Amino acid sequence: MTDVIRRKIDRARPAAAEGAPGADRGWRLALARAARNAMGLDLEFRSLTITRQSLAEILEQVPDRALLGLLDGPQGGLGVIMLAPSVTAALIEKQTLGRLSAQPPAPRKASRIDAAMVAGVIDRALAGLDEALAEEADLIWAGGFRYASYLEDPRPLGLMLEDEGYRVLSADVLLGAGREGRVILVLPATGRGLRPALQTDAAEVEAPQFTAALGAQVMQADCRLDAVIGRLTLPLRQIMALAPGYVLTLPSATLDAVSLETIDGCRIAGGKLGQNRGMRALKLAEAVAVRPVTPAMPKVPRVALSEEPPPELRAAG
Template identity: 75%
Template sequence: MTDVIRRKIDRARPTQAEGAPGADRGWRLALARAARDAMGLDLEFRSLTISRQSLAEILEQAPDLALIALLDGPRGGLGVIMLAPTVTASFIEKQTLGRLGSQTPPPRRASRIDAAMVAGVIDRALVGLDETLAEEADFSWAGGFRYASYLEDVRPLGLLLEEDAYRVLSAEVALGVDGRTGQVLLVLPAIGRGEAPAVPQNPVEAEAPHFTAALSAQVMQADCRLDAVIGRLTLSLKQVMTLQVGETLALPRAALDAVSLETIEGQRVARARLGQHRGMRALKLNEAMTTRDEASFSPRPAPTGDAQPTELRAAG
């Protein structure tokens, strides 16, 4: 009875940002951008369909030897993403070799290492989907999912997923200049468990959802570079010019738990410690700089004439 009521509420809920792209176009943009930004890989959608399917139907249409990743969603919801062997192999090749080979590798079963290497791309695509759907009704069922774990085959899904209806985004994608093709399936609960976006109160925003979404997408794509500084070393010009291959430079006071996160101008914005996350180097923020800290912190003081090294003065 509860599921029936939830379905009726889901159908009766007014659609926010009507006429906006929706989950279909959002997924196209998000996955293509994730492949491009994370690996420099061109990914093009040849086709994409959205359908409601039962758990039994999903298990039957899973690609052979697919990489199967379980996704965590809002309020305990579980989803799945399935990558055909061609897609997985292309992701791995691009990350390890920097390019795609002239021939498509033979199909093989994905390993846990493969899953760890593509987890970042999957999460990047899901984050991009959230950003695209931030003001749309589809966010209630397609938003808030992230990579959780890897499954060796499709059989455990029959026990892990609920016997309920799912929305399946089934895509055929082409990868690289040689046009390798493969299937990508994104499976999410049909009944949304996430928070529906609020109806915009401003009449101008309500009448122009296309402009708002386009502007937001452009702004969120702007780059903001931050450097993680473990330590700094000051050398004279003479020392720099005499550096040899294989020479070791000792970093004074370098500590993995005292990393400074700085802008390109040298302004410190946070303190962090160096670690790992899903096999990749990562920073854990310990403390953010306050306005008072920023005002009193001089990131890169210019050396005075008296402090100029003798070797540098001799070099002119």
């Protein structure tokens, strides 16, 4: 009789979330802090579940009129974050009005402008998740993702995402003023990110490591690099005559042959001009070794043999 009761209790007990407590605790803290620090919005979790699902199962549970953000991850991995209309409306209302009204707005389909306004909060939350999982095993699959683009319709997800297993973090959140909604984070189950940092022995940490500390400080120093598309040589009188509206022709300038150079003109690498997440970017195609600069020896004045020796030398014989 006791065994029967024990089995019934085990069946009624909820299954432990896969990946917990690392990703469970990390996502709770990261999303709540991002909402509070970015716009002063108090976000609380009512529940959070972490499950493994297939791509077909994920496509069936996309919330109606949800804001869909495509996430770019390590090694070409793609993820998705889905915000219910009530969550999106609360984030937009807090940014535009500074508060949440007592009467929530009518549900509507999210627009590209809405996605641009909440992209910063999403990136801040994902960065906070990386920090929370710095020493957790879940960093391998949950770390390194950032907001990439907005999807107007969930149907392309079936073609954009790989047909593999995914970890789905589904959360019901409270946003104040009686607002509530769902936030779903979908990430590839296969770990493609960095492994967590290993904890070192206390004695090893306390040991003097002057060389490593000095190297870290040097590597943090700023170094200016210029992306040179083309060069043009002009006479001085033509340079002095330059005025607004003057057009300079670059005969050898090409977007796929950009040179990355130091401030003194030393060529470091070559690449081509493009863009990444809406910003101008330079994709390196090849790199060359940098020759160390040998300091010039100070010049020592030479005395001609025909010159007369100074009087003190003549007196010494």
